Amino acid sequence: MSKEQETRLLRILEQNGRIDTEVLAKMLNEDEETVIQTIKRLEDEHVILSYAAVINWNKVEQESQVAAMIDVKVTPQRGVGFDEVANRIQRFPEVSALYLMSGTYDLSVMVEGQTMEGVARFVSDKLSTLDAVLSTTTHFRLKKYKHDGIVFGEGEKDRRMVVSP
Missing domain, CATH: 1.10.10 (Arc Repressor Mutant, subunit A)
Structure with missing residues (x-):
């Protein structure tokens, strides 16, 4: 082929x-x-890593997960750059994705937990305490509109009340 x-x-x-x-x-x-x-x-050859289903968890009757994106500023380590701290961060079970980024922050960490407090505890007790971590900024996901090219809620009616001045 x-x-x-x-x-x-x-x-x-x-x-x-x-x-x-x-x-x-x-x-x-x-x-x-x-x-x-x-x-x-x-x-x-690990070109195909997995086959995943995209689930709209809002339609499943169970406790929903809290998701957050955490911007992390780190001090790169001599000889290994960002890889050493990224390896430590990716081992935490709360971390669902981790990316090296350009711009103001070095790493973008996607975290999932049962509650906002649980995610906050992860940031304060585990992530922020790593020696190379200089600062973090946490953004909580409020609503998912599109993920992996899949649009959520397409065709559903907006049930919010219209408010006009």
């Missing part, structure tokens, strides 16, 4: 990881065995 076909395959799987290999083969104009072998190779 050509690199262009592999890229097409990856884009299709990124949109729908559950698509049948027979359908994929037809879409790519390849035989099914080639598609299966290519997917297996891409998984083995």
Whole structure:
């Protein structure tokens, strides 16, 4: 399979990881065995890392999670830059994602917890106490409109009361 076909395959799987290999083969104009072998190779090479479902947890009757994005300013370590502190931060179970950023802050940490207080405790007791961490700014997620290209609440009526002056 050509690199262009592999890229097409990856884009299709990124949109729908559950698509049948027979359908994929037809879409790519390849035989099914080639598609299966290519997917297996891409998984083995860690190009394909996981197949994830995007869930609208607001529609599930259970306690909702509190999510926050924390901007972190750190002191880079000699010889390893930001990698050492990033490795320490990513090991915390509360951390769902971690990115090196350009701009005012160095790291962007995505955190999930049961309560706002729990997230605040994570920041004050675990994150802020790391030697390399200089400062943090926490932003709590209030509503999710779009995630991984999926629009939430599309087609739902806005039930808020109209207020006009």
